[in-house]
Amino acid sequence: MQIKDQLQRPITLNNRPKRIMCLVPSITELICDLGLESSLVGITKFCVHPQHITTKVAVVGGTKQVHYDKIRDLNPDIILCNKEENTLEMIRELEAIATVHISDVNTVEDCLELIEMYGTIFQCLPQAKNLISKITTVKTDFENFIKSQPVKEVAYFIWKDPWMVAANDTFVNYMLSLNNFKNTFQKASRYPEIAMEKVYPTIELVLLSSEPYPFKNEHKSLIQTQFPNAKIHLVDGEMFSWYGSRLVLAFDYFKTWHCTVLTSE
The missing domain is CATH 3.40.50.1980 (Nitrogenase molybdenum iron protein domain)
Structure with a gap:
């Protein structure tokens, strides 16, 4: 499967990624809410939702500095990063370890696009579509x-x-x-x-x-x-x-x- 992340970087995935490393706190919560918590193998110390997650999943550092040796040992299939949260230097190091997907979210529409991307990548489109519907509904209600x-x-x-x-x-x-x-x-x-x-x-x-x-x-x-x-x-x-x-x-x-x-x- 060939896709592009939100920076339009081409990514090739041979299979559904089963071992997920997430270095973005809000995305860790999203991954769990998509029903993928059991696939998480590594997170940051700032990933505080759901509240139990740091007791269940290995912590590999923060959003700006990580322990690359820990990440290698955890053998992720994919590493989820964000343009604002993570540094370019980090991305370059991480790309030598596994496939890196970078998000770039500036609006709710960008967020909905990202959720659908994850639905495709992790083969959980029904869960992604359901979440997109919930967000769209509450946003419309608030706008009114x-x-x-x-x-x-x-x-x-x-x-x-x-x-x-x-x-x-x-x-x-x-x-x-x-x-x-x-x-x-x-x-x-x-x-x-x-x-x-x-x-x-x-x-x-x-x-x-x-x-x-x-x-x-x-x-x-x-x-x-x-x-x-x-x-x-x-x-x-x-x-x-x-x-x-x-x-x-x-x-x-x-x-x-x-x-x-x-x-x-």
């Missing part, structure tokens, strides 16, 4: 709901020291737009560091993500001066940045969040 919500200017923080936000060409920025949020920094590239000596009076809402930096309530007071007219909230970063089956939960999370947190202000 969000039409009546006001547009708010926002900043979405992902890191502290240096203070960094999500900007253009990111899945987070796309998810913000679905929520009727105008990202103040959307003209910047990717994840810029911003000047915290400045004041941003037009921003109405500041979102502090739970990942990759684990923002807590005590961080709100550190930036209130820079955002004098903004409400500052902690948000579940997985809902804004994890593509795959997490999207089934994400849109319900967004709706509840809009109906409870924002309407109470």
